Amino acid sequence: MAQAVVxxxxxxxxxxxxxxxxxxxxxxxxxxxxLFPDAKLGIGPAIQDGFYYDFQLPRSLVPDDLExxxxxxxxxxxxxxxxxxxxxxxxxAIQLFQQREQPFKVELIRDLTSGAAxxxxxxxxxxxxxxxxxxxxxxxxxxxxxxxLCGGPHVGRSGEIGAFKLQRIAGAYWRGDEKRPQLQRIYxxxxxxxxxxxxxxNRQEEARRRDHRRLGTDxxxxxxxxxxxxxxxxxxxxxxxxxxxxxxxxxxxxxTAGYQYVYSPHIGLIGLWxxxxxxxxxxxxxxxxxxxxxxxxxxxxxxxxxxxxxFKRRVRSYRELPLRFNELGQVYRYEPGGTLxxxxxxxxxxxxxxxxxxxxxxxxxxxxGVLDLGLKLWRxxxxxxxxxxxxxRDPNNLEKYMGEDERWVxxxxxxxxxxxxxxxxxxxAEGEAVFYGPKxxxxxxxxxxxxWQCSTIQVDFNMPERFDLTYIGEDGIQHRPYxxxxxxxxxxxxxxxxxxxxxxxxxxxxxxxxxxxxxPIADRHNAYATQVHDQLAGAGVRADLDVRSERVNAKIRxxxxxxxxxxxxxxxxxxxxxxxxxxxxxxxxxxxxxxxxIVARIASETESRSxxxxx
Ligand SMILES: [Zn+2]
Ligand SMILES: [Zn+2]
Numbered sequence: 001m002a003q004a005v006v007x008x009x010x011x012x013x014x015x016x017x018x019x020x021x022x023x024x025x026x027x028x029x030x031x032x033x034x035l036f037p038d039a040k041l042g043i044g045p046a047i048q049d050g051f052y053y054d055f056q057l058p059r060s061l062v063p064d065d066l067e068x069x070x071x072x073x074x075x076x077x078x079x080x081x082x083x084x085x086x087x088x089x090x091x092x093a094i095q096l097f098q099q100r101e102q103p104f105k106v107e108l109i110r111d112l113t114s115g116a117a118x119x120x121x122x123x124x125x126x127x128x129x130x131x132x133x134x135x136x137x138x139x140x141x142x143x144x145x146x147x148x149l150c151g152g153p154h155v156g157r158s159g160e161i162g163a164f165k166l167q168r169i170a171g172a173y174w175r176g177d178e179k180r181p182q183l184q185r186i187y188x189x190x191x192x193x194x195x196x197x198x199x200x201x202n203r204q205e206e207a208r209r210r211d212h213r214r215l216g217t218d219x220x221x222x223x224x225x226x227x228x229x230x231x232x233x234x235x236x237x238x239x240x241x242x243x244x245x246x247x248x249x250x251x252x253x254x255x256t257a258g259y260q261y262v263y264s265p266h267i268g269l270i271g272l273w274x275x276x277x278x279x280x281x282x283x284x285x286x287x288x289x290x291x292x293x294x295x296x297x298x299x300x301x302x303x304x305x306x307x308x309x310x311f312k313r314r315v316r317s318y319r320e321l322p323l324r325f326n327e328l329g330q331v332y333r334y335e336p337g338g339t340l341x342x343x344x345x346x347x348x349x350x351x352x353x354x355x356x357x358x359x360x361x362x363x364x365x366x367x368x369g370v371l372d373l374g375l376k377l378w379r380x381x382x383x384x385x386x387x388x389x390x391x392x393r394d395p396n397n398l399e400k401y402m403g404e405d406e407r408w409v410x411x412x413x414x415x416x417x418x419x420x421x422x423x424x425x426x427x428x429a430e431g432e433a434v435f436y437g438p439k440x441x442x443x444x445x446x447x448x449x450x451x452w453q454c455s456t457i458q459v460d461f462n463m464p465e466r467f468d469l470t471y472i473g474e475d476g477i478q479h480r481p482y483x484x485x486x487x488x489x490x491x492x493x494x495x496x497x498x499x500x501x502x503x504x505x506x507x508x509x510x511x512x513x514x515x516x517x518x519x520p521i522a523d524r525h526n527a528y529a530t531q532v533h534d535q536l537a538g539a540g541v542r543a544d545l546d547v548r549s550e551r552v553n554a555k556i557r558x559x560x561x562x563x564x565x566x567x568x569x570x571x572x573x574x575x576x577x578x579x580x581x582x583x584x585x586x587x588x589x590x591x592x593x594x595x596x597x598i599v600a601r602i603a604s605e606t607e608s609r610s611x612x613x614x615x
Contacts, residue, residue, distance in 0.1 A: 017192075021046035023083065023154040024073075024161040024190040025053045030146035031072035032057075032186070035065070041148070042104050042174060042183050049200065050189035054172050056104075061184055066166040069186070073164065080159035081144040085152065093138045093149065104174060105149050109138055163197040164190035203448055210448070212500035213342040219505050219562060221496075221513075222343060231340040231347030233493055238513035241542070243496065245511055247328060249609075250352060250377065250489070257373045259326040259354060264306030266330060267297040275466055276305040285333045303329035304485060307355040308467045311481075316471040321481060322358035322366055328492065329353045343497030350492040356484040357469070360410065363459075363482050367418040370457050374488045375422065378444060378455075381511075382502060382611040385445035388424055390415055392438050394431030401435050403461030411459040411482075412438045436462035446502040454490035454498070459483070506563040506585060509605040516602060517544040517564045518580070519555045521571035528575040532568060532595055539599045540606075560585060566602065 025044035032039050032055055042054030088096065090113040097105040112133045133139075133151070141150045143158045155161060166188040174180040191197040216222045221239030228234065235243055251261065270289055273279045278286065282301060289296035300306070307325045316323070332348050339345055358366050378386070392412045393401050401408065415438055419426045426440070433439065442455035460483045463469075470478040489495040499507075509515055516536055520529035526547045536543035544564070546555045552569060559567045568580035574592060582590040582598060593601075 018046040019153050020155055020160065020162050020192070021051040021190045023158070024164050024188060025051040026083075026141065026143060026146065026148055026150070026154065027073050027076050027158050027161055028069060028166070028186060028188060029053050029055075029148065030076055030144060031069045033146060034072055035068060038101075040104055040183075041102055042172075042185075043108075044148075047187075050167070050187060052185050052187045054174070054183040054185045056174075056181060056183050061169045061186070063169075066169070066186065070164075070166050073161075073166075076144060077159045077161055079144060080157045082157050083141055083143045083152075083154040085139055085141050087137050087139055090133070090136045090138055093140065096140075097149070108149065109133065113138070162190045162192045163194040164188055165197060165201065207448055207450070207501070210501040210504040211342075212344070212497045215500050215505040216342065219513075221500065221505075224342070229347075230337060231335060231345070233343055233346055233348075239496070241513040242507065242511060243492065245513075246381070246492075246496075249380070250328070253373060253376060254326050254354070257324075257369060258322075259324040262307060262310055262325045262327050264300075264303055264327060264329060266332075267299055268305060270296040270298055272305050273298050276302075276308075276463060277466055278302065278305075287332060287334060299332040300329075301331050301333045303327055303331065303351060303353045304355060304463060305467075307353075308463060308469065311355075311357050311469060312467065316357075316481075318359055318471055318473050318479070321471060322356055322362050324354060324356045324366075326352075326354035343493040343500075346491070346493050349494065352487050352489040352492060352495075354486050354488075356486065357471075357481045358484070359471070359473075359479070360407070360482060363411065363414045363484075364417065366482075366484060367414050367457065368421060370484070370486050370488075371418050371422050371424070374442070374455055377488050380609050380611070381499065382508065383444040383446070386424060387443040387445060387451050388419065388426035389429045389432065389441045390419060390426050390438070391429045391432035391434075391441065393433050397431070401433065402465075403436065407461060407482075408438065415440050415457070415459070434458075436460050444498065446498060447504075448501075452494075452498045454495055455488050456486065456490070458485040460485055504563075506565075508609075508611045509565050509602060510607075510609045510611075512563075512565050513542060514544045514562065514564050515542045515606070516566035516568055516598070517546055517559045517562075518568045518570060519546050519552055519559065521552045521569065523547075523549060525570050525572070525575060529570050532570060532580060535595055536599060536602075539603065541599060541602050556583065560587075566598070568598065 022045060025046065028051075029041055029044055032053070036055070036057050038058055040056035042056070044051065044053030090109055094106050094109050097109070113136050138149060139151055140147050141152060141154060142148075166186055168187050170185045170187065171182050172185040173182050189197070189200060191200055216239065219238055220236045221242065222233045222235050224230065224233050254261070267290060270279070273286070278301060286301050287299045289298055291297075306329075307327070310325055311323060328350050330348065330350050335345055335347055340347070356366050356370070378384075390412075393408060398405070416428070419440065437459035439456055439458040441453060443451040443453050444455075445451050464480050464483045469481055469483070471481050473479045507513075518529045518533045518536070520526050529545060529547065533543050533545040546559065548555065556567055556569070563585055565585050567583040567585075569583060570580050574580050577592060577594070579592040579594045580598060582593050584590065
């Protein structure tokens with residue numbers, strides 16, 4: 001109950017922020033028109049943390065322009081003009097925007113009132129302008145000398161747009177169509193108070209500092225090569241090691257939880273994807289067929305159809321269930337070039353996939369088991385806060401879902417009970433279930449409070465039908481098993497992008513690709529340093545050695561930039577004592593410690609998988 005109240009309150013806050021930010025976009029458009037009276041206006045919605053507005057302008061904007069526009073916005077905010085609405089017939093509004101030489105607005109009203117362009121409404125659905133059209137009437141909002149086509153809502157007066165900052169300029173095609181004119185988009189952010197704005201800007205700065213693409217290069221974690229192609233990351237030495245450590249942990253935990261690992265090929269006959277349904281509802285994410293001996297194969301966008309084959313390998317009895325197949329399966333999905341982003345959005349990635357086949361009476365235990373395992377993985381990897389949605393049917397539109405009503409009712413209840421049993425707060429999203437089953441989506445919250453959708457637990461009534469999955473029940477007749485798809489980390493590539501930023505590249509000792517580096521003070525200490533290195537490596541510590549003829553301070557600085565947890569400095573005294581002077585990544589000096597004790601300390605931190613940020 002209390003949870004529902006909190007959620008409503010946060011939804012109301014969200015709505016107020018959105019209204020404020022969208023109103024700021026109006027004020028920005030007003031300021032731009034003052035500077036460029038010939039500007040043609042596109043649309044100006046609120047977005048996550050801010051707003052934008054698209055303009056066609058006589059020249060390209062430069063950063064100084066943003067300052068000037070901001071200054072004018074401040075002046076307009078000081079005037080504190082009220083936002084006022086009026087309603088016009090569409091024909092009148094078209095005439096008005098024609099007079100004002102605003103062709104994009106004219107086009108919007110024409111398309112949306114005539115319904116001429118099927119899809120135009122969808123396309124503009126994110127834009128508040130679309131809501132400014134009510135049948136053949138349209139709404140206009142005016143503040144000061146500026147009037148815009150808009151459905152609102154807005155703040156009361158232009159002085160209520162909070163503390164704002166214009167941040168960047170980007171190109172954007174009118175209506176996202178590259179055959180239409182390219183407009184200039186100005187992005188801004190707005191917050192209720194200056195303190196909140198400052199806080200947001202600091203967080204953004206911190207996010208830039210942690211950008212996994214930069215750290216990926218600096219720390220030798222991964223690379224994306226023009227020669228290979230966009231969206232196809234290659235794991236470099238250190239990244240591959242980090243990944244192996246996590247994969248080993250993942251596989252061991254799955255084995256303990258009763259999963260059976262399987263391997264499946266990267267391509268499968270086109271007929272497989274017809275049967276699975278992917279060719280009808282997932283085609284636009286799949287690549288063109290590969291022809292071999294007059295047969296067509298498709299690169300796999302998902303692993304499910306292969307795991308189904310393992311189930312179907314022979315007749316299954318109720319006694320064998322549940323069956324849990326897991327695989328770190330490489331999949332390929334089409335993503336438009338412009339949306340590719342480091343490891344976060346790629347075209348080839350590895351899903352930490354699993355499919356569970358069970359009887360109806362086992363679903364409760366299975367979903368609970370998935371959450372147990374998920375929590376173990378997320379917490380151990382350093383994520384302790386989650387944002388969760390439970391997507392269920394739209395109760396007013398039950399006919400659009402496939403599968404027996406009874407199974408839906410049971411599955412929704414099971415998912416909800418499991419979340420409650422684990423004390424995980426969630427939002428119940430009615431109508432957000434996919435047509436073939438209810439699901440839980442879990443976002444991991446990172447060190448900067450950002451939320452990343454990584455995990456999904458999806459009940460599926462579709463594929464068992466399509467592949468005609470059955471097991472022989474206790475009654476000797478065939479029954480349809482329940483099927484659950486689940487990914488706990490999601491795409492490994494994306495998860496590692498998040499992990500790198502979460503730790504800013506300073507991984508806890510158990511994850512650090514290089515746990516310790518030995519730094520001889522002078523060349524004459526190289527022999528002892530090598531001996532120390534070998535002792536560490538022999539004991540299973542991931543150790544490195546820096547025998548370059550550099551000053552030791554330079555070596556320390558480099559090791560610190562590499563975010564290596566332990567730096568072991570060795571000179572005459574250390575060699576004599578069989579020790580090393582230990583310096584931590586944090587800059588703290590622990591003094592001379594015998595090598596055996598250093599090994600024990602690192603081993604214990606690795607063993608316990610401590611995620612303490614300071615070693
Ligand atoms: Zn508006
Ligand atoms: Zn699946």
